[in-house]
Amino acid sequence: MPRTIVRFLESETSSTAQWGVQFGSRIAPLPLHANTTGELLAHHWDALWSIDESHATLSLAAMRLLAPVTQNQQFICQGINYRSHVAESGLRVEDFPFNTLFTKASSCITAADAPVARPAHVRLLDYEIELGLVLRRDVPSHTTVQPDDLKHWLAGVTIVNDLSARDVQLPQGQFYKGKSYRGFGPVGPRLTLLTVDEWKRWPELRMQLSVNGQLRQDAYCAEMIHQPAATLTELSGLQDLRAGDLIATGTPAGCAARAPGKAVMFVMRHFMSDATKWRLFMRKSAGNPAYLQPGDCIHASIRTDDSVIDLGVQTTAIVAP
Incomplete structure (x- = not known):
């Protein structure tokens, strides 16, 4: 168990x-x-x-x-790592054969039930439920991790909500800044340690996120493109990894941010300057009610359908600064 x-x-x-x-x-x-x-x-x-x-x-x-992950630990993230999220972003999986990696400031880590203040200048606040992997031990440089080795290198799993200011992240090309404001990393409520056999079941974990009772995201971790063993192997060749570090493995479809239709995307890519493109994005997004507002409440859960592995529930209230 x-x-x-x-x-x-x-x-x-x-x-x-x-x-x-x-x-x-x-x-x-x-x-x-x-x-x-x-x-x-x-x-x-x-x-x-x-x-x-x-x-x-x-x-x-x-x-x-x-939060079961303390703020001294590295907070490493994978982007566009779910096929459905790639599609809703107006992208093609075949155009991204590489693992997209970035970091969030560890100071953004907060408790699963802590209220999160939307910064005064942010208007396009988005949610992203993600499976968090927590390292059991330091990973030596250039370690090859096999799928059956996860129990050796990973301690367990937890829920992460990768809150994102899209009006900072996208027009400015600022992943780190747009995702690192204080409180933008609810983690927990618990860290679930897994046995050897339970690690084999990570693809069965079902992620669900709702806002004000409306289900927005619902997918299984099996949809993940770059899976844990391969990601650990790649990261070990890139940087130091320490016990307790957190890796957020990407989010599925259902975020507030959506790409326009294919025809509009073609026109934007080929006939518009970046400044014009992002000005139109901001104007259209301002009318999207899916973005988080003060007063909204997010519920996020990850578990297997039989509930043998259950990471609990996050309840996050969005408040005014």
Whole structure:
């Protein structure tokens, strides 16, 4: 069975985060010290699995849950990694044989139920539900990771919402800036550690995101183009990877941002300057009610259909700055 790890405060006035294992509606606090997700996974792996339900003395409902990935960890992202999202973006899969990689500022990581303030200058705030992979250990340079090796390198999975200011990201070509404002990375509510057999089921995980009760995104992780083992292999040849680092693996169709029709796309590409193209994009997008507004509430979940692997539910309220 999966093991559910939570990071929490015992009260609103507490300043010391604790780690625990969730058993149903109760938490078994872990008698250990780990300031970061990396420290927890690198130095206390056996303790995470050895504690049992008899130690679950705390009520989950009475605790304030924090993001299970701490803000010191790298926040690495994959873009256009789902076929349906490629199509709704007006692109073709065959034109993107490469893995699109970028980063978000780790300071944007926030709790799964924390309200997110839409910056005053942002009008096109979008959502992206994503499966988050959390590294179990450091990955040496130029490591080849096979699909059957995931349990060795990855600790578990969590829910990520890659909130994005499209009016910054797209016209300015600023992925990092448009996706890194504080609060733009809800993570959690928990980190779900998987066994060897459960790692084989990651393609069965179903991602669902709704806004104000309206289902917007609904897809299985099997649709992923560049899959975890290949991505870990490529990243290890590019940069250092450390225990506790987070990789967000891309989003499926259903985002607020949509490409115009093929005829319009042809005209924009061949007969318009970039300035004109983006001016028209902003004008048309301003009337799109799917973009997030203060007062909106997002619900995001990831689980297998039999609920054997269940990453919980994020509930994110969008508020005014």
